[in-house]
Amino acid sequence: MMSSLSSQTSALLASLDIPEGYYTQGTRVVTSPLTGEEIARVAEVTSQDATTRIGASVTAFQAWRQVPAPRRGELVRLLGEELRAGKKTLGQLVSLEAGKSPSEGLGEVQEMIDICDFAVGLSRQLYGLTIPSERPDHRLTEQWHPMGPIGIISAFNFPVAVWCWNAALALVCGDPVIWKPSEKTPLTALATQALFLRAAARFGDAPADLSTVLIGGRAIGELLADDARVPVISATGSTRMGRWVGERVARRFGRSILELGGNNASIVTPSADLDLTLRAVAFSAMGTAGQRCTTLRRLLVHSSVYDQLVSKLVNVYRTISVSNPLEGNALVGPLIDEAAFTAMQTSLEAARAAGGTIHGGERENVNGAGSFYVRPALVEMTSQTGPVLEETFAPILYVMKYDTLADAIALQNDVPQGLSSSIFSTDIRDIELFLSSRGSDCGIANVNMGPSGAEIGGAFGGEKETGGGRESGSDAWKGYMRRQTNAINYGRTLPLAQGVKFDI
Numbered sequence: 192m193m194s195s196l197s198s199q200t201s202a203l204l205a206s207l208d209i210p211e212g213y214y215t216q217g218t219r220v221v222t223s224p225l226t227g228e229e230i231a232r233v234a235e236v237t238s239q240d241a242t243t244r245i246g247a248s249v250t251a252f253q254a255w256r257q258v259p260a261p262r263r264g265e266l267v268r269l270l271g272e273e274l275r276a277g278k279k280t281l282g283q284l285v286s287l288e289a290g291k292s293p294s295e296g297l298g299e300v301q302e303m304i305d306i307c308d309f310a311v312g313l314s315r316q317l318y319g320l321t322i323p324s325e326r327p328d329h330r331l332t333e334q335w336h337p338m339g340p341i342g343i344i345s346a347f348n349f350p351v352a353v354w355c356w357n358a359a360l361a362l363v364c365g366d367p368v369i370w371k372p373s374e375k376t377p378l379t380a381l382a383t384q385a386l387f388l389r390a391a392a393r394f395g396d397a398p399a400d401l402s403t404v405l406i407g408g409r410a411i412g413e414l415l416a417d418d419a420r421v422p423v424i425s426a427t428g429s430t431r432m433g434r435w436v437g438e439r440v441a442r443r444f445g446r447s448i449l450e451l452g453g454n455n456a457s458i459v460t461p462s463a464d465l466d467l468t469l470r471a472v473a474f475s476a477m478g479t480a481g482q483r484c485t486t487l488r489r490l491l492v493h494s495s496v497y498d499q500l501v502s503k504l505v506n507v508y509r510t511i512s513v514s515n516p517l518e519g520n521a522l523v524g525p526l527i528d529e530a531a532f533t534a535m536q537t538s539l540e541a542a543r544a545a546g547g548t549i550h551g552g553e554r555e556n557v558n559g560a561g562s563f564y565v566r567p568a569l570v571e572m573t574s575q576t577g578p579v580l581e582e583t584f585a586p587i588l589y590v591m592k593y594d595t596l597a598d599a600i601a602l603q604n605d606v607p608q609g610l611s612s613s614i615f616s617t618d619i620r621d622i623e624l625f626l627s628s629r630g631s632d633c634g635i636a637n638v639n640m641g642p643s644g645a646e647i648g649g650a651f652g653g654e655k656e657t658g659g660g661r662e663s664g665s666d667a668w669k670g671y672m673r674r675q676t677n678a679i680n681y682g683r684t685l686p687l688a689q690g691v692k693f694d695i
């Protein structure tokens with residue numbers, strides 16, 4: 192008999208006109224982290240299929256690059272409309288497949304809609320430059336051209352938004368997309384593709400294979416990364432994955448956009464508004480069960496406010512609701528799988544061995560043996576060592592005391608990752624120092640909010656082992672295009688640059 196989650200999943204997929212065989216026949220079993228139940232079986236592509244479909248994407252590129260950018264924007268506008276119409280369905284699927292709360296599932300789809308809106312405007316703003324030439328009767332310009340198929344490798348924790356950050360920009364830039372979603376979340380990828388196909392059908396003359404989904408595991412990701420017909424690989428996931436992908440793509444002189452792990456810190460200064468800090472820390476550290484790349488993992492608290500803040504935090508950790516978010520309004524849902532639970536316990540053991548005092552972290556018996564719910568862990572550490580230097584993708588918050596802001600900034604930066612960071616302060620000097628070149632070394636530095644969660648308008652990404660990539664807003668679109676400098680001589684002589692003479 193089909194489980195209730197399985198029938199809910201099937202009904203949602205069927206409502207998007209996805210043929211039943213796509214999610215009932217196949218070798219890859221998809222389970223819901225909410226209960227551990229099997230909810231679908233999907234077929235994986237073979238290497239041969241993947242290679243053929245990359246070829247089809249190249250053919251799509253040859254047509255799509257000739258479509259004027261504002262017209263390409265029209266397709267993305269229609270995609271945004273389909274996402275609006277399908278928001279509830281796709282949001283529910285995100286909850287079922289990735290275990291997010293309904294509000295976070297819907298929020299993820301909203302993020303897709305937002306980036307579509309952004310990209311539509313961008314389709315009329317892919318600006319080049321006019322540069323003064325040093326030569327008479329010459330003009331120097333810079334323009335941007337489409338690149339080719341963009342490979343998108345994505346992680347389980349933002350199973351659909353990451354595709355859209357990349358795809359909405361890539362499509363207006365004139366590039367088809369080839370998506371290798373996480374093997375843990377293939378259903379939301381199928382659903383997203385169904386919405387894209389609806390938009391493409393309404394658009395009318397979009398080339399076939401403008402968007403391709405390759406369901407598969409690591410081997411398919413590697414195949415994509417190695418294929419020289421794919422000039423850009425945008426890879427989101429662990430640093431381990433990014434190191435492999437980055438090296439392989441560089442070997443063939445491709446371009447990679449790497450969005451990898453974070454080890455994000457917040458600094459709480461003596462002047463901080465502690466009520467606001469408490470709420471921001473709770474969301475940033477425990478939201479999405481600690482499974483966001485921007486999750487708050489290290490809290491650096493000034494010794495003058497440490498006891499006051501940490502005693503309240505310990506209480507929040509003890510009482511926060513941990514349960515199936517579809518059955519109530521729990522704020523903390525499940526971990527993605529058993530491996531995530533084991534990794535969390537291993538890190539807690541290491542923290543204990545390094546002298547940490549642990550509050551929480553135990554497994555909660557919510558839905559039986561197949562699902563993994565945990566009470567978030569707050570760990571008081573006397574030094575930044577051992578597991579504190581790593582990203583454990585689970586709700587563990589390491590708390591440490593500091594005495595000077597310079598010490599706190601040094602601690603905040605003294606980890607291999609550089610994604611997101613924040614400061615809680617009402618002292619403008621502390622805030623500006625944190626934001627200055629001597630301050631946070633991260634790609635994202637926030638004030639009076641946690642490091643978690645970003646708006647699409649800014650460029651998203653981080654430094655060091657986070658990979659250096661930027662996606663989403665600002666000028667991240669340049670990562671999906673190639674720059675061309677044009678020098679044009681409209682005179683009758685041939686002056687050479689730098690005054691070089693070559694008279695024949």
Ligand code: NAD
Nearest residue numbers: 345346347372373412413428429432435450451452453484
């Ligand atoms: P993961 O690295 O296990 O997998 C991510 C994707 O990479 C999957 O699609 C997987 O199949 C693929 N993959 C794995 N090895 C590969 C290889 N050698 N070649 C090509 N593809 C390969 O990550 P995960 O567990 O799904 O996600 C959690 C991680 O993702 C965390 O480290 C988190 O911080 C990171 N993340 C980063 C961002 C960001 O924007 N910086 C956003 C979301 C998640």
